[in-house]
Amino acid sequence: xxxxxxxxxxxxMELSLYREYRDIVSQFTYVVxxxxxxxxxxxxxxxxxxxxxxxxxxxxxxxxxxxxxxxxARFVKNVRVITFKDVNVEELDKPDLRLPEDGPFAG
Numbered sequence: 001x002x003x004x005x006x007x008x009x010x011x012x013m014e015l016s017l018y019r020e021y022r023d024i025v026s027q028f029t030y031v032v033x034x035x036x037x038x039x040x041x042x043x044x045x046x047x048x049x050x051x052x053x054x055x056x057x058x059x060x061x062x063x064x065x066x067x068x069x070x071x072x073a074r075f076v077k078n079v080r081v082i083t084f085k086d087v088n089v090e091e092l093d094k095p096d097l098r099l100p101e102d103g104p105f106a107g
Contacts, residue, residue: 010069013069014069016069017067017069020074021040021065021067024040024065025040025092027040027042028040028041028042028063028065028092029041029042029043029091029092030042030043030044030061030089030090030091030092031089031090031092032044032059032061032087032088032089032090033087033088033089034059034081034083034085034087034088035083035085035086036081036083037066037067037068037081038066038067039061039064039065039066039067039079040064040065040067040092041061041062041063041064041065041079042062042063042064043061043062043063044059044060044061044089045059045060045061046058046059046087046089047059047060054084055084056082056083056084057081057082057083057084057085057086057087058080058081058082059080059081059082059083059087059089060078060079060080060081061078061079061080061081062077062078062079063077064076064077064078064079066079
């Protein structure tokens, strides 16, 4: 597979994932962003932990969707994430998402 073919494949996968996201986002209450992944979830619990002076976050989510184009099963009943970086949790306002008319995902 050439570099051009790989780039085209990744662009197609990103578009497919974005369309899936756009179609299902209204089913979720929260968006959660960690340093490794992006999630949609209906229940989120963030706990700050301290292990001998080392602070980390334990994030538990249920009824979740995982943003990962290489993961065939993106819907999960429960997921637990441990991270030493910041965690961003936002309550969704049920946005009306549209693809930009002239962007890379047009057409």
